[in-house]
Each structure stands twice: as C-alpha cells, then as structure tokens.
Amino acid sequence: MKYVPRVALFLAIPAILFLVPWWTLVGAPTEGTGLLFWLGTAVFALTFVGLPASMFLGHGPAQSDAASIVGDTLLGIAWVVFSWSVIGNVVGLGLAVGGVHDPARSRVVAVGVLAVSVALVVWGIIEARRVPRVRTVDVSIPGLGRGLDGLRLVVVTDTHFAALDRLRWSAKVVAVVNEQRPDIACHAGDLADGSVAKRHPQVDPLGKVDAALGRFYITGNHEYFGDAQGWIDHMASIGWQPLHNQHQTVTRNGDSLVIAGIDDPTGVGLPGHGPDLPTALAGADPHLPVVLLAHQPKQITAAAEAGVALQISGHTHGGQIWPFHYLVRLDQPVVAGLSRHGDHTQLYTSRGTGFWGPQLRVFAPSEVTVLILRSAPASS
Known part of the structure; x- marks a missing residue:
C-alpha cells in the first residue's frame, strides 16, 4: 500500500498530459462519434499506457536503452502537444467570442495545434541533435x-550522454571547443546518464580538449543517480581535474585566479559528497578573485555570501522545451545567461550543451560558451 501514492502520481502525470490533447485533437472535433474518434482514442490510449511503461523500463531497474529512447521521445512529444493544446483552447475561446461555432471552431483549433506541434517536434529534434552554437560573453571581473x-x-555542461549513441556528436563538440582556443575548459556537470562502463565511449573524446591552463570538471545531479565517484575517477583518467569541493590557482603572465568547484546538492546522500564551499576555498588566497563551478544556479546564494566573483552553472537547459522554463524558474533563480547577485557576484547559467531525456530543444538552443574574462577595478 505504501507504493500506491507513487503509482497514482506516476499515472496521473501522463493522464494530465494526454487528456487535454485528446479532447483538443479527437474528442471535440469529432463530436465523440465516428471512425476518427475511435482511431484517435485508441492511439491516445496506447500512448498513455506506453509512456509510463517505457519510462519505467528505460529508467527503472531494467535500464533498457531502447525503452528509454521510446519513453523519452514520447514524453517530449506529449509535452509539446499538451502545451499547444492549452494554447489552442485559449484561441478557441477567442473564436467562440468572435462567433465561430462548433464543430468548425474545434476543427480549426485541432488542425492548428496538430500542424504547430508536428513542426515544433521536427525542428526540436534537429535543434537537439545539432552541434551547439558558440555563445561568447565578456565578463568583467573586479x-x-x-x-x-x-x-x-x-x-x-549537461552533455547527458545516454541511450542515444552520440559518439560522433561528442567528437564534433570537442572540435568546436578547441576552435575557441580555450585557456581553461570547464564541464559544469551532468556528464552522462548511466554507468561508466556503458557511457564512457561517448565521454572519452573529451580527453582531446586542449586547454593550456587546465580542464576542470564537477558533478551534476545526474551523476548521483548513478556512479558519481566512478565518473570523477574516469574524468581524471582522461586528463580532466575533478573539483570535488576543491580549488586550484591558475597563473598567467604573473597574475593568478582561483578556480573552485563544489558538488551538486544531490550528493549529500553519498558519504563524502555534497557541496562544501568552505572546504573548496580552504587555503585559497583571499585577495584573488574566485571563479566557482557549481552545477545548479540556486547555489549562488552561498557563493555570493562567500564573495565569489563568478559562478558558472548549468542544470536548467534553458527550459529545453518551451514553455517548461516557467516551471524551471520556480526552482532556480535564473534560467539562462549572465546575472548579478549581491554586490560582488555574477552568475553565468548555460542552457547546456546536450539534452536530457526527450531529444528535443524548442526555443532553448544548446550552447558551447566562451566566457572572456576582463579586468575591472576592484569593487569598493
């Protein structure tokens, strides 16, 4: 009986996702009768059952890659169709006020929702699977x-190497990174979903990133859904320095900067893990500016209190599939871009380099980010 609430929630989410689209695309335009009504209802019923089943098989104990791909794709499509069904019904209310009656009104809405949804799904898949665009941002550091x-x-950040084999994509991302001539390269977490044994071939091209002053990696929340310590060890084995609540001082032309990194908050469930900023900064020269890698933007609160100059985060994916960013904003202070927090601290939140789950990105393009640090007078 203790699992009943979880099962109910597991089924309630797809029920909500499918009920509004079913009514918009099947129920209302067919007026509940005819061959199209029964065919459409059958498709929605099969998908309603297939989504939780494939998600459980893909992300549960079985860890089936094939089921994961099916379930994740269905989830993304369901979100797009649900979102635009809601918008379509609002448009339908406007048409009703304008004197357009059913069934013509519902059929216009259904055709519009279907056309927009198909176009956005196709475009979203192309956007998710493409090599990310380069985004260059100047950041003034007092x-x-x-x-x-x-x-x-x-x-x-947020490469999320998973069931889809993206080995060639990984190599192309590395080529793009090297084209930017990095002095420092950073991976801000959510490296992969799955074990090192299953995913390391997709991760290994990162070993060819060339950065003269260092390559640094921190854990994201998804590492803690699997083998976080295994990924820390593997990244070290291919030449990246994990910053497991640690820092390193880098020097160029006689001037120095502290690069620090802390664990994701999800790590508190694993002994010896979890964010510890005081430990990460212990022994650092207090007169040097600090650049902090912290996977989640909401970790900025502690960073600002510690006087960190710049925090670099990911996690949000920029929402990944519009309008999901509105829900992300309920949990995180920032969804994407450069922002200021307190008197002395800036935060750059990347939209992510890959994607999680659904292979879609809608109005939230992926990025490889080049942060160009600029000298600025020290704040008073």
Whole structure:
C-alpha cells in the first residue's frame, strides 16, 4: 500500500498530459462519434499506457536503452502537444467570442495545434541533435590581474550522454571547443546518464580538449543517480581535474585566479559528497578573485555570501522545451545567461550543451560558451 501514492502520481502525470490533447485533437472535433474518434482514442490510449511503461523500463531497474529512447521521445512529444493544446483552447475561446461555432471552431483549433506541434517536434529534434552554437560573453571581473585580461574560459555542461549513441556528436563538440582556443575548459556537470562502463565511449573524446591552463570538471545531479565517484575517477583518467569541493590557482603572465568547484546538492546522500564551499576555498588566497563551478544556479546564494566573483552553472537547459522554463524558474533563480547577485557576484547559467531525456530543444538552443574574462577595478 505504501507504493500506491507513487503509482497514482506516476499515472496521473501522463493522464494530465494526454487528456487535454485528446479532447483538443479527437474528442471535440469529432463530436465523440465516428471512425476518427475511435482511431484517435485508441492511439491516445496506447500512448498513455506506453509512456509510463517505457519510462519505467528505460529508467527503472531494467535500464533498457531502447525503452528509454521510446519513453523519452514520447514524453517530449506529449509535452509539446499538451502545451499547444492549452494554447489552442485559449484561441478557441477567442473564436467562440468572435462567433465561430462548433464543430468548425474545434476543427480549426485541432488542425492548428496538430500542424504547430508536428513542426515544433521536427525542428526540436534537429535543434537537439545539432552541434551547439558558440555563445561568447565578456565578463568583467573586479580585481582580475592584467596578465589574465582576455582569458578564454570555455564551458560545456549537461552533455547527458545516454541511450542515444552520440559518439560522433561528442567528437564534433570537442572540435568546436578547441576552435575557441580555450585557456581553461570547464564541464559544469551532468556528464552522462548511466554507468561508466556503458557511457564512457561517448565521454572519452573529451580527453582531446586542449586547454593550456587546465580542464576542470564537477558533478551534476545526474551523476548521483548513478556512479558519481566512478565518473570523477574516469574524468581524471582522461586528463580532466575533478573539483570535488576543491580549488586550484591558475597563473598567467604573473597574475593568478582561483578556480573552485563544489558538488551538486544531490550528493549529500553519498558519504563524502555534497557541496562544501568552505572546504573548496580552504587555503585559497583571499585577495584573488574566485571563479566557482557549481552545477545548479540556486547555489549562488552561498557563493555570493562567500564573495565569489563568478559562478558558472548549468542544470536548467534553458527550459529545453518551451514553455517548461516557467516551471524551471520556480526552482532556480535564473534560467539562462549572465546575472548579478549581491554586490560582488555574477552568475553565468548555460542552457547546456546536450539534452536530457526527450531529444528535443524548442526555443532553448544548446550552447558551447566562451566566457572572456576582463579586468575591472576592484569593487569598493
């Protein structure tokens, strides 16, 4: 009986996702009768059962890659159709006020929702699977020495190597990173979904990233759904330095900067893990500016209190599939871009380099980020 609430919730979510689209695309335009009504209802019923079943087989104990691909794709399509069905019904209310009556009104809405949904799903798949665009942002850092002015810090994050084999995509991302001539390369977490044994071939091209002053990696929440320590060890084995509540001082032309990293908050469930900023900064020169890698934007609160100059985060994916960013915003202070927090701290939130789950990105393009650090007068 203790599992009944979880099962009910597991079934309630797809029920909500499918009920509104069913009414919009099948129930209302067919007036509940005819061959199209029964065929459409059968399709929705099969998908309603197939989504939770494939998600359980894909992400549950079985860890079936084939089921994961099916379930994730169905989830993404369901979200797109649900969102635009809601919008379509609002448009339908406007048509009703304008004097358009059923069944013509419902059929216009159904055709419009279907056309927009198909177009966005196709476009979203193309956007998700493409090599990310490069986004270049100048960041002014008070107290940054002139010898570090113009330092190029290239960020990838949320690669989420998973059931879909993206080995060639991984190699192309590495080529793009190297084309940016990074002084420092960073991976801000959510490296892969799954074990090192299953996913390391997709991750291994990252070993070819070339950054003169260092390559740094932190854990995201998804590492803690699997083998976080295994990924920390593997990234170290291919030449990246994990910052497991640690820091390193980098120097160029006689001036220095602290690069620190902390664990994702999800890590508190694993002994020896979990974010610990005081430990990460222990022994660092307090007069040097600090760039902090922290997977979730909401970790900015502690960073601002500690006087960190710049926090780099991912996690949000920019919402990934519009309008999901509105829900992300309920949990995180920022969804994407450069923002200021307190008097001395900035936060850059990447939309992510890959995608999680549904192979769709709608109005939330992926990115490889080049942060160019600029010297600025120290704040008073």
